[in-house]
Every structure is written in structure tokens, then in C-alpha cells.
Amino acid sequence: MVNCYGFYSRHISERLKNTIDTFRKNIAVSRYSFYQRQRYKTFGMNPF
Secondary structure: OHHHOHHHOOOOOHHHHHHHHHHHHOOOOOOOOHHHHHHHHHHOOOOO
């Protein structure tokens, strides 16, 4: 039942594809790892 509708269906509409593409383009990759960001927030210095 889940595979019949939504993202996992065989026939995805163009509107859904365009919506997914716009959200995919908005994802920004951070150049710092989670560990580095947490240490910077806590101690105010980059551990590396």
C-alpha cells in the first residue's frame, strides 16, 4: 500500500519531482563537522 502512493510510487508526477528538486537544492552542507560545531559553541574555539 505504501509503494502505491507518494515518493516510492512508480509514476511520480512532475509537480512532485519539481518540489523535491527545489528542496534538494536548498540543503547546504556545512564545512564543519558536528563535533567541531559543538566544541565551538561550548568552548568558543575550534578543536582542530
